[in-house]
Amino acid sequence: MIAPALFAVFAAIAVVSALSVILHRNPVTSALFLVVTFCSLAGIYLVLHAEFIGMVQVIVYAGAIMVLFLFVIMYLNLGRDIETGVQIALRRGVGWLMGIALLAAGVALFRHPWVAGPAAPPGPPMGNTQAIGLLLYSRYLFPFEVTSMLLLVAMVGVVVIAKGRRAPGPAADLPPGTAPGAPSQEDA
């Protein structure tokens, strides 16, 4: 009976923040709302008893992928966020308040005398993560290996693409006409 309520709360957060992703003008704000969406989806996965997927969602999506997004947004310097002084002061104040609240929570947690709980019961014969791991290494072994190949190819491709054509090195022996940005000369 608590699971449907949790599901409804997480679903509402996910929908509202997904709408904010596509409605906000500032891409940094969009990216941060996307993190909220991913985290609430992770909560939904937990409610649906997909614990491993929920944790991987937080680590891979909300962690790695969104850090990449934010890095590129800030690298391209797209944040046209003209802030007035009052807003900055307000944000700093809220930031300090949240930081102090977090510190107080941590201090309260450490001051609380914790005792070891009762020993965990033997539990179910297999957890979610163990079951997925067994499945990955038995029935889905070949797709799993192909995934590693895919990641390797993507890594090499990203290095080649992002290096740019003006970089001196082995890429400089291409004739100028075949360089990947040649059409821009015609358009200019």
Next chain:
Amino acid sequence: MIPLSWSLALSAVLFVIGVIGVLVRRNALVIFMSIELMLNAANLAFVAFSRDMQSLDGQVFVFFVMAVAAAEVAVGLAIIVNMFRLRETVFVDEINLLKG
């Protein structure tokens, strides 16, 4: 126990939001985020069906989708960075190289 229809409805709503984002936004980065939103909607449907059918195969598929999404984001962001170097913009309606 969550009804299957709830999860599927949420998945559909998230997917539609992603589609709208791809259609109405001009910023290539936000379009990319909307694509991620659609991938996540598909993942949610996978997990919901996996829960409904008491089978873990759907969750394994979600694992693969996440690996592909990570690779796709890396390549796509590299393309966007390269595009920005060429044209000094990430607005997709100003990038019309293929129009000739």
